[in-house]
Amino acid sequence: MTARLVMKLTVAAVRRETDEVMHLELRHPRRPQLPPPSPGAHVDVHLPDGRIRQYSLCGDPDDAGAYRIAIKREAPGRGASRWLHAHVEAGMAIGVSAPRNNFPLAAGAARHVFVAGGIGVTPFVPMAQAALRRGESVTLHYCARSEATAPLLGAVRSIEGLALHTWFGDTVPRVRFDAAALPPPEPGMHLYCCGPARLIDAVRDATAHWPDAQRHFEVFQPTLDEHFKPEPFDVTVASTGQTLRVPADRSALAVLREHGLSLPSSCELGVCGACECGYRDGVVIHRDVVLGPAARQDRMMLCVSRARGGVTLDL
Ligand code: FES
Structure with a gap:
C-alpha cells in the first residue's frame, strides 16, 4: 500500500449546475498537468476541519490540466457538502488527492x-x-x-x-x-x-x-447495519509473523498503526478504497462498499472490515 498524494489545488472556476449542484474546476497553481485520471475515478476533497469526502471526476478523461467535480448540497448529509457550497469560491486553495478508480470501465467490453x-x-x-x-x-x-x-x-x-x-x-x-x-x-x-x-x-x-x-x-455511502456486533479478532502480519489483537471497538487499521505500521487511509468509512490490503487466509467480514465479489476473495478494507477469529495480511 502506498500513501495517496494530496495536493493543494486552486479553485479555478465555480459554476452553478443546478440549484443544488455546483461544478468546480480545480487546477494546480504551478503545474500545467495533474496526475492523469482514468475514466470513473474519484478524488478525495480535504476540508479544513479534517473531513474528507469523495467526488467522482466529471471532466474529459483526456484533459489532465484540470480536475472537474460536481458537488450536490445534501440536506440531511454529514454536513461537508453544505460547507463546500457555503465557502468555496474561485481562487481559494483546497486539498485534493490524486485520483483513485474503484469504478473503471471493464477491459475488453464491447x-x-x-x-x-x-x-x-x-x-x-x-x-x-x-x-x-x-x-x-x-x-x-x-x-x-x-x-x-x-x-x-x-x-x-x-x-x-x-x-x-x-x-x-x-x-x-x-x-x-x-x-x-x-x-x-x-x-x-x-x-x-x-x-x-x-x-x-x-x-x-x-x-x-x-x-x-x-x-x-x-456507492459513496457507508454500510449502515445497526445490528452488526463487532467481535475481537487477530491480524497476523505476513512479513514478520507478528500477531495483534483487534478489540471489538477498534479497527484493524488503528491497531496496526499503533504498532508502527505506516498505512494509508482516507474516508475510514469503507467507501474510498485507500486502505485496501491483501489477505492470505481467514474468514473476512467485509463491511466496505468498494470491493466486488471477486476482489473480496483476497482483498479487504482495513478501516471497516473484520475477520472471524483471525486473518493473515499481506503486509
Ligand atoms: S480508508 Fe477509505 S475505505 Fe478504508
Whole structure:
C-alpha cells in the first residue's frame, strides 16, 4: 500500500449546475498537468476541519490540466457538502488527492449500459467519452426528479454517439425507469450503476441473474447495519509473523498503526478504497462498499472490515 498524494489545488472556476449542484474546476497553481485520471475515478476533497469526502471526476478523461467535480448540497448529509457550497469560491486553495478508480470501465467490453440517478451521473461523463473513443457502444439511462434538477445534463447531451435515455419524475404522463426492463446480459456487455441507494438496490435486484463480473456499482455511502456486533479478532502480519489483537471497538487499521505500521487511509468509512490490503487466509467480514465479489476473495478494507477469529495480511 502506498500513501495517496494530496495536493493543494486552486479553485479555478465555480459554476452553478443546478440549484443544488455546483461544478468546480480545480487546477494546480504551478503545474500545467495533474496526475492523469482514468475514466470513473474519484478524488478525495480535504476540508479544513479534517473531513474528507469523495467526488467522482466529471471532466474529459483526456484533459489532465484540470480536475472537474460536481458537488450536490445534501440536506440531511454529514454536513461537508453544505460547507463546500457555503465557502468555496474561485481562487481559494483546497486539498485534493490524486485520483483513485474503484469504478473503471471493464477491459475488453464491447457494450456498456450505464444507469445514473441524479448526481450519480458524474463518473459516467468521462466513462462514456472514453468508451466511445475506443469504438465501444454506450447507453446511459439518466434518472432525475426533473430536467431542471438533472446535473451535467448539457454535458451528457453533448456526447456524440451516446444512446441517452432520460427519465424525469415530473414528465406528464410520468414514465419511470424500470430496472426490470434492462436488457439481458450478453458476452461483452457490462452494466454500471451509480446513484441513490434506492436505485442501486433496484438495479441490483433486477440484474441478480447477471454474472457478477459484468455488474459494477459505485456507492459513496457507508454500510449502515445497526445490528452488526463487532467481535475481537487477530491480524497476523505476513512479513514478520507478528500477531495483534483487534478489540471489538477498534479497527484493524488503528491497531496496526499503533504498532508502527505506516498505512494509508482516507474516508475510514469503507467507501474510498485507500486502505485496501491483501489477505492470505481467514474468514473476512467485509463491511466496505468498494470491493466486488471477486476482489473480496483476497482483498479487504482495513478501516471497516473484520475477520472471524483471525486473518493473515499481506503486509
Ligand atoms: S480508508 Fe477509505 S475505505 Fe478504508
